[in-house]
Amino acid sequence: MSDKTFEMDLExxxxxxPILADADVFATRVTARLDRGWTFRQMLIGGLGIVGGLxxxxxxxxxxLVSRLETLGAQSDTLVKSGIASLPAARGLTTLLSMGSSMxxxxxxxxxxxxxxxxxxxxxxxxxxx
Amino acid sequence: xxxxxxxxxSVHDLDLVSLAVTGGRDAFGELVRRHGSAVRGLLRRxxxxxxxxxxxxQDAFLAAFEQIADFRGxxxxxxxxxxxxxxxxxxxxRRDARLDLMAEPPEPSAAPGGGESxxxxxxxxxxxxxxLSASERVCVSLCYGGGLSHVEAxxxxxxxxxxxxxxxxxxxxxLRARMAPRSPLEDPESAHV
Numbered sequence: 001m002s003d004k005t006f007e008m009d010l011e012x013x014x015x016x017x018p019i020l021a022d023a024d025v026f027a028t029r030v031t032a033r034l035d036r037g038w039t040f041r042q043m044l045i046g047g048l049g050i051v052g053g054l055x056x057x058x059x060x061x062x063x064x065l066v067s068r069l070e071t072l073g074a075q076s077d078t079l080v081k082s083g084i085a086s087l088p089a090a091r092g093l094t095t096l097l098s099m100g101s102s103m104x105x106x107x108x109x110x111x112x113x114x115x116x117x118x119x120x121x122x123x124x125x126x127x128x129x130x
Numbered sequence: 131x132x133x134x135x136x137x138x139x140s141v142h143d144l145d146l147v148s149l150a151v152t153g154g155r156d157a158f159g160e161l162v163r164r165h166g167s168a169v170r171g172l173l174r175r176x177x178x179x180x181x182x183x184x185x186x187x188q189d190a191f192l193a194a195f196e197q198i199a200d201f202r203g204x205x206x207x208x209x210x211x212x213x214x215x216x217x218x219x220x221x222x223x224r225r226d227a228r229l230d231l232m233a234e235p236p237e238p239s240a241a242p243g244g245g246e247s248x249x250x251x252x253x254x255x256x257x258x259x260x261x262l263s264a265s266e267r268v269c270v271s272l273c274y275g276g277g278l279s280h281v282e283a284x285x286x287x288x289x290x291x292x293x294x295x296x297x298x299x300x301x302x303x304x305l306r307a308r309m310a311p312r313s314p315l316e317d318p319e320s321a322h323v
Contacts, residue, residue: 007274007302010302014172015168015275017171018167020166020167023166026162026170026187034192035155
């Protein structure tokens with residue numbers, strides 16, 4: 001047998017590996033490890049996200065962002081009311097708005113923030129699905 | 131919708147890889163089912179005991195899943211995972227400092243065929259591999275089972291190219307002597323019959 005023929009025969013014999021009796025058990029073990037790793041990764045990312053979110057929220061609160069947002073909200077509230085008041089047809093609406101307090105602006109900002117979070121979650125989910 | 135594991139049985143390897151790239155773990159599971167035995171078999175032929183072979187084969191498939199986007203389909207999926215597994219085995223050997231490629235090769239083993247004659251001389255690859263030294267066995271398995279070139283094997287083993295080539299040459303000579311059937315003219319015992 002020539003060298004080349006022997007080497008080809010050897011490669012063929014290496015490639016012709018018999019199917020082991022526990023092939024399915026082995027595959028199940030691998031996929032189980034894959035799933036475990038996936039679950040662990042999801043939990044790790046989720047946990048890190050929560051910790052990061054808490055740290056971020058703490059930093060925001062500590063930096064006086066809320067009071068600044070309140071000021072900003074009050075200013076925008078005044079601006080909107082004065083804008084509406086300048087319209088002759090909107091006298092009734094101005095009265096209605098003036099019944100509220102600075103709480104209205106806080107609700108507005110909170111809603112906007114929650115909306116932003118919801119959009120973020122939606123985008124994240126969409127990226128994962130794609 | 132992802133195909134059910136049952137329907138995956140008829141899907142081509144490359145299509146399963148495409149599904150696995152997008153995170154399809156069922157598709158990857160089918161690939162493991164198809165090629166697990168071959169990868170475990172190679173590791174056993176390299177010299178790993180069955181338990182170590184299974185552990186390393188699992189690690190190889192997990193590594194393959196992590197790197198699945200890098201698989202370009204230039205060779206077969208099985209060959210790709212075998213290369214990963216072979217490298218993992220070599221790394222384990224090097225870590226355990228059990229592989230001494232520079233060591234003197236052992237004395238040549240018993241005469242090929244052990245006195246048997248004719249077709250009976252053609253013995254199984256697994257049996258023939260046992261006659262090789264550990265270094266020869268790893269080098270031959272890497273190159274002919276793992277599909278690595280001599281250069282790639284030398285890099286994986288962190289050994290000089292010449293040393294790897296010598297081990298492969300010696301290993302092939304031993305395998306050829308044990309596996310190739312000898313003609314009656316070459317076999318003195320058969321010639322007497």
